[in-house]
Amino acid sequence: MSSSNILHDIWQSYQATVDCFKIAGRSVNREEYHLLSRTNFLSTPPERVDELIRKSRSDADDYVILSLWAVFERKLFEYLQRISKKISESNESDFNKKVQNKIENEIEYWKLDAILDLFKVVVSPELIGNAKQVKRYRDWVAHRNPNKGAPANVPPKTAYEILSNIIECIERHPELEDARETA
Amino acid sequence: MNEQRRMILEKFLKNIGELYDNISSWLSPYGLNTLSEKIKITEEASGTYNANKLTILDEKKETVASIMPVGAWVIGANGRLDLIGKYDKVIIVNLEKGGPALSTTVTVGDHQEASTRQFYKGIEKTGWYWIEDRRRGKAHLLDKDLLLELLSEVSDYEF
Numbered sequence: 001m002s003s004s005n006i007l008h009d010i011w012q013s014y015q016a017t018v019d020c021f022k023i024a025g026r027s028v029n030r031e032e033y034h035l036l037s038r039t040n041f042l043s044t045p046p047e048r049v050d051e052l053i054r055k056s057r058s059d060a061d062d063y064v065i066l067s068l069w070a071v072f073e074r075k076l077f078e079y080l081q082r083i084s085k086k087i088s089e090s091n092e093s094d095f096n097k098k099v100q101n102k103i104e105n106e107i108e109y110w111k112l113d114a115i116l117d118l119f120k121v122v123v124s125p126e127l128i129g130n131a132k133q134v135k136r137y138r139d140w141v142a143h144r145n146p147n148k149g150a151p152a153n154v155p156p157k158t159a160y161e162i163l164s165n166i167i168e169c170i171e172r173h174p175e176l177e178d179a180r181e182t183a
Numbered sequence: 184m185n186e187q188r189r190m191i192l193e194k195f196l197k198n199i200g201e202l203y204d205n206i207s208s209w210l211s212p213y214g215l216n217t218l219s220e221k222i223k224i225t226e227e228a229s230g231t232y233n234a235n236k237l238t239i240l241d242e243k244k245e246t247v248a249s250i251m252p253v254g255a256w257v258i259g260a261n262g263r264l265d266l267i268g269k270y271d272k273v274i275i276v277n278l279e280k281g282g283p284a285l286s287t288t289v290t291v292g293d294h295q296e297a298s299t300r301q302f303y304k305g306i307e308k309t310g311w312y313w314i315e316d317r318r319r320g321k322a323h324l325l326d327k328d329l330l331l332e333l334l335s336e337v338s339d340y341e342f
Binding site: 025130156 | 231
């Protein structure tokens with residue numbers, strides 16, 4: 001499975017989730033109660049179910065961005081960890097080993113913007129800028145500070161396209177062969 | 184709010200107004216009416232402002248769907264609206280002719296290869312577009328036929 005397919009899997013699950021909300025909403029509105037047996041919906045007033053489904057549908061758009069970002073971020077960590085391992089293996093020294101260990105153990109604490117900037121050498125700066133905006137929106141979704149307005153909005157499809165494109169660029173770039181996962 | 188941001192916001196609200204006028208005229212032959220209500224939106228770039236939400240009502244005055252402005256600042260677009268029905272919602276974005284571009288530069292040694300491709304396909308003129316989720320990056324201009332299709336999509340409304 002290629003790395004971009006990892007995001008595609010999330011996208012497909014999101015679409016399936018959205019379709020499930022649609023089916024559940026129809027079942028309630030058309031009073032097809034047999035379809036709701038053994039679900040929490042059955043003992044809930046229809047108006048409340050309707051409200052719950054609508055809220056969940058709206059939340060799904062935010063959750064897919066959180067999921068896409070989590071997987072994307074993990075891929076960036078893995079790329080850098082693999083590259084540092086290759087450098088350490090191809091030029092063995094105590095110093096290189098220490099650098100490798102530092103990257104392996106501490107990369108998750110690095111600033112994401114700084115990690116993204118590293119990839120500007122192989123991915124266009126505009127695309128990296130877009131990814132930073134996705135990150136800002138993701139952070140707002142995750143923390144929702146009611147005193148702060150929303151940053152630039154990111155439709156789920158746009159987030160999917162931006163992050164997939166970056167992974168695709170990294171996966172295809174000849175200088176980043178060491179970053180790629182080998183079977 | 185600085186002048187540039189004020190212009191972006193004014194353009195967004197003007198575009199919404201024009202779209203709502205079109206929607207009302209597209210739907211009236213089908214016995215559907217529209218109702219406009221003020222809502223408040225808070226964005227980091229602008230602070231809080233008023234925008235109109237449009238509710239589409241059938242002959243029994245029951246809600247078929249609502250069009251909810253989401254924001255003027257959207258990555259890859261000039262504003263976003265959500266068409267929210269009984270069962271689903273779809274995202275409508277305002278795009279410039281050609282749409283946003285994704286430029287990619289690959290540098291290997293001294294060789295540099297730059298390529299630009301459109302973020303979304305099918306943007307031949309500036310306007311409101313529905314970005315299809317199921318096909319990669321296909322944008323459809325929101326006209327009367329598409330609106331009827333999307334209303335059926337989100338609400339199972341039969342025309």
